[in-house]
Amino acid sequence: MFVFDLAGPDRAPRAGPRRIWAAGADWAVLSESAGRGNKLRRRIISFRKAGRDYRRREELHEVQLYDPEQVLEALQNAGFQAEMQPAFGSFRLPAGIRAFLAKKPVTALQKKF
Numbered sequence: 001m002f003v004f005d006l007a008g009p010d011r012a013p014r015a016g017p018r019r020i021w022a023a024g025a026d027w028a029v030l031s032e033s034a035g036r037g038n039k040l041r042r043r044i045i046s047f048r049k050a051g052r053d054y055r056r057r058e059e060l061h062e063v064q065l066y067d068p069e070q071v072l073e074a075l076q077n078a079g080f081q082a083e084m085q086p087a088f089g090s091f092r093l094p095a096g097i098r099a100f101l102a103k104k105p106v107t108a109l110q111k112k113f
Contacts, residue, residue, distance in 0.1 A: 003088075
């Protein structure tokens with residue numbers, strides 16, 4: 001069995017960069033996402049209190065976006081019995097993320113063993 005998820009073009013914000021932030025008593029996280037073509041670029045800055053000071057960390061993620069229908073077709077063309085789903089069981093995936101479940105069919109010879 002082959003189980004995975006991937007980001008599709010719907011993961012990228014359509015109306016310019018999307019900015020999100022979250023904060024607690026001693027931490028804060030700021031995120032900016034922007035898409036261009038088949039790429040999603042996320043910049044994440046986090047602050048965490050360490051004693052009397054704050055530590056700052058910055059990450060840059062560049063994510064390749066794939067057309068989920070093309071991925072499903074490629075799996076099926078490779079001989080997999082494949083399904084695309086919006087969730088892993090009861091865990092719903094965020095917008096623009098799709099789950100794939102794929103398995104090779106069992107042959108008559110494999111059933112004998």
